[in-house]
Structures are given as structure tokens and as C-alpha cells.
Amino acid sequence: MRVIPLLLIVSCAAAPRPIGDNLGVAPLLVVGDLARSLRFYEGVLGAVRITAGESYAKLSLGAGELHLVTLSEPTPDKPGVTLAPPDPQAAIVHGEIVLHVRDCRAMHARFVARGAAFLAPPSVPPWGHEVRAFLRDPDGHLIELSQTDD
Numbered sequence: 001m002r003v004i005p006l007l008l009i010v011s012c013a014a015a016p017r018p019i020g021d022n023l024g025v026a027p028l029l030v031v032g033d034l035a036r037s038l039r040f041y042e043g044v045l046g047a048v049r050i051t052a053g054e055s056y057a058k059l060s061l062g063a064g065e066l067h068l069v070t071l072s073e074p075t076p077d078k079p080g081v082t083l084a085p086p087d088p089q090a091a092i093v094h095g096e097i098v099l100h101v102r103d104c105r106a107m108h109a110r111f112v113a114r115g116a117a118f119l120a121p122p123s124v125p126p127w128g129h130e131v132r133a134f135l136r137d138p139d140g141h142l143i144e145l146s147q148t149d150d
Contacts, residue, residue, distance in 0.1 A: 027097055028067040031139045032085040037068050040138050044114045045099075062099065088140030096134075096142035104131040104147035111135070111145075 014025070031037040038057055041047040047059040047066060055070040072083040101107040104122045113116065122133040122145070131147040 024065075026065040026067060028081045029097075029114060029137070029139070029141050030070060030072070030085045031070060031137075032088075033066050033138070034068060034070050041066065041068070044111055044116050045143075046114075066097070077080050086140045088136070088138065093140070093142045096144050098144045098146050101147050103144050104145050106132055107145050108133045 029037075034052070034055060036058060038049065038052065038059075041059055041061070042049060045061065047061040048082060050058040050059075050060055050065070055072075059066045059068065072108045073087065074080055074082055099107075108122050109119060114137050119136070120135045122131050124131055129149045133145045135143050135145075137143060
């Protein structure tokens with residue numbers, strides 16, 4: 001019987017395996033008006049609609065996917081959790097979507113021509129090695145254009 005606890009300890013102490021190609025990240029943003037958000041993400045950022053319904057849409061954006069959903073009450077698989085859009089006027093945000101681009105200034109100009117309103121022009125932060133610019137979607141989600149040196 002002493003062997004079993006030892007095996008469990010060895011098993012628990014083993015180094016974690018990398019997930020590798022078995023993992024993809026696709027953010028889900030909660031929005032107040034799905035049609036308005038689709039106009040923004042497709043018309044301004046150039047996303048391509050994969051699927052859309054009354055309260056949910058999946059978009060292709062660059063090499064990734066973006067999910068948009070409207071207000072969602074708790075469900076059996078997420079009890080006690082309500083998905084709600086942020087306050088678009090709030091100064092505090094709880095995350096951002098980073099769009100890695102080759103040329104931040106060129107992408108900034110392209111998005112401005114399509115109607116995007118940036119918080120400030122592209123700039124280099126104090127730590128350098130990056131050019132970045134920020135905008136918000138119609139619900140207040142923060143979006144960063146990021147051009148890095150690497």
C-alpha cells in the first residue's frame with residue numbers, strides 16, 4: 001500500500017508537458033449590440049465573419065479568431081457567472097486585445113481611413129522596442145496595435 005502514495009507523489013511531481021499545437025487562444029468579447037460590433041470589426045479592422053446569429057458571432061481576424069457574444073445569464077456550465085459588456089466610458093479596463101502588426105503607423109492610417117478613432121497617435125513607450133497605438137471598440141474594449149522589434 002505504500003507504493004501507491006509514492007506513485008502519486010512522483011506523478012504529481014513530474015514536470016508539466018507543454019501543450020504545443022493542441023491549444024489555440026480565441027478571445028470572447030461581450031458586446032452590447034452585436035450588429036454594431038460586427039460593423040466595427042468587419043468594416044474597420046477587416047475581420048471576416050465565420051458565423052453569426054442573434055447573440056453570437058465568430059470572426060477570423062488575422063491569424064486568429066474572435067468571438068462576440070451579447071449579455072448572457074448564468075448557465076449550468078458556468079453557474080453564477082453573467083457575461084456583460086463593459087461600460088464604454090469607463091477609464092478602467094480589465095484587459096485588451098493586442099493586434100501584432102508589421103507597421104503600426106501604416107495600420108493606424110488604414111484603420112483611421114476606415115473610421116477608427118484612436119486614443120493617441122502611434123508612439124514608442126519609454127522602454128522602447130515597440131511602436132503601439134490604442135483604440136476602443138464601440139463597447140469600450142481596448143485594442144492595441146503593436147509593432148515590435150523582434
